[in-house]
Amino acid sequence: MRRVVITGVVFLYFIPVLNSWGFYGHQHINQYAVFLLPPEMMVLFKPHLDHITEHAVDPDKRRYAIKEEAPRHYIDMDHYGTFPFDSLPRKWKEAIDRFSEDSLNAHGIVPWWIQVMLGRLTNAFRDKNVSHILQYAAELGHYLADAHVPLHTSSNHNGQFTDQKGIHGFWESRIPELLAEKKWDLVSGKAQYISDPLQFTWKLILESAKAVDSVLRFEKELSFSFPADQRYSYESRKGIILKQYSSAYAMAYNEKLNGMVERRMRASIHAVASFWYTAWINAGQPDLSSLKHKNITKEEENEMNELNRSWKANGSIKDH
Numbered sequence: 117m118r119r120v121v122i123t124g125v126v127f128l129y130f131i132p133v134l135n136s137w138g139f140y141g142h143q144h145i146n147q148y149a150v151f152l153l154p155p156e157m158m159v160l161f162k163p164h165l166d167h168i169t170e171h172a173v174d175p176d177k178r179r180y181a182i183k184e185e186a187p188r189h190y191i192d193m194d195h196y197g198t199f200p201f202d203s204l205p206r207k208w209k210e211a212i213d214r215f216s217e218d219s220l221n222a223h224g225i226v227p228w229w230i231q232v233m234l235g236r237l238t239n240a241f242r243d244k245n246v247s248h249i250l251q252y253a254a255e256l257g258h259y260l261a262d263a264h265v266p267l268h269t270s271s272n273h274n275g276q277f278t279d280q281k282g283i284h285g286f287w288e289s290r291i292p293e294l295l296a297e298k299k300w301d302l303v304s305g306k307a308q309y310i311s312d313p314l315q316f317t318w319k320l321i322l323e324s325a326k327a328v329d330s331v332l333r334f335e336k337e338l339s340f341s342f343p344a345d346q347r348y349s350y351e352s353r354k355g356i357i358l359k360q361y362s363s364a365y366a367m368a369y370n371e372k373l374n375g376m377v378e379r380r381m382r383a384s385i386h387a388v389a390s391f392w393y394t395a396w397i398n399a400g401q402p403d404l405s406s407l408k409h410k411n412i413t414k415e416e417e418n419e420m421n422e423l424n425r426s427w428k429a430n431g432s433i434k435d436h
């Protein structure tokens with residue numbers, strides 16, 4: 117009799133708590149955002165679409181190497197009471213005065229880190245530094261996209277407190293991977309100037325925080341009504357059994373969420389393009405057409421790597 121030996125089962129969507137939107141989502145958000153830009157910016161961004169897309173995930177890669185990196189991707193709003201979390205001052209300096217920098221870092225700083233990255237991108241436009249423009253644009257896109265994900269605004273970020281481990285990647289990776297390209301309309305409107313980026317950021321953070329309850333509750337309800345043996349699918353890759361939420365379960369969850377994932381992804385794309393546009397306007401609308409043929413040289417790439425190292429040493433938000 118043949119015996120099937122299962123050496124290990126890996127749950128695909130168990131780990132991505134460190135992945136945010138998954139590589140798929142982040143890369144598509146940055147890619148689509150380029151097409152919302154005005155021609156004066158498109159002239160530089162489109163020829164470098166690959167860079168903007170590939171480097172959308174650099175901040176997640178850095179999380180493993182740099183301890184200061186992790187809090188830049190989330191904020192546990194539930195730590196500050198209930199909606200609309202008035203106990204937390206929206207301005208960094210006032211928030212430090214009330215809670216201390218250590219405590220803020222312990223619960224995530226994404227809304228403020230977005231402003232740091234916007235400042236860096238604005239300076240890069242002023243300096244007409246192509247490699248910095250592309251890199252900061254790609255990374256700003258990452259943090260903005262993270263802030264649009266409801267579970268990035270909750271301490272229960274992977275359903276670990278409610279017996280829903282894996283829900284993080286389920287919402288932000290599995291569903292977009294199944295539906296984004298085939299079913300969703302993600303590009304709408306043009307980039308818009310944002311006169312108050314901090315206020316804009318807080319608005320989207322609060323939208324995310326408000327949606328946390330539905331994200332968790334709908335999956336919980338579905339888990340009771342959906343046949344347990346059809347909730348996961350298994351596939352074998354190189355001797356390892358990969359377990360993931362089945363597409364039927366993902367479709368049912370998406371239905372219950374009534375388009376939420378698509379709406380948040382579309383809002384991310386629009387926000388990313390609008391922040392890039394705002395940085396360019398605030399830098400005095402530099403002429404980018406003269407930069408379009410400038411490729412990133414080996415030296416500039418080394419400089420970017422050096423930059424990453426220096427972030428490790430000087431990564432504190434207070435420096436900016």
Ligand SMILES: [Zn+2]
Nearest residue numbers: 136176189262
């Ligand atoms: Zn992230």
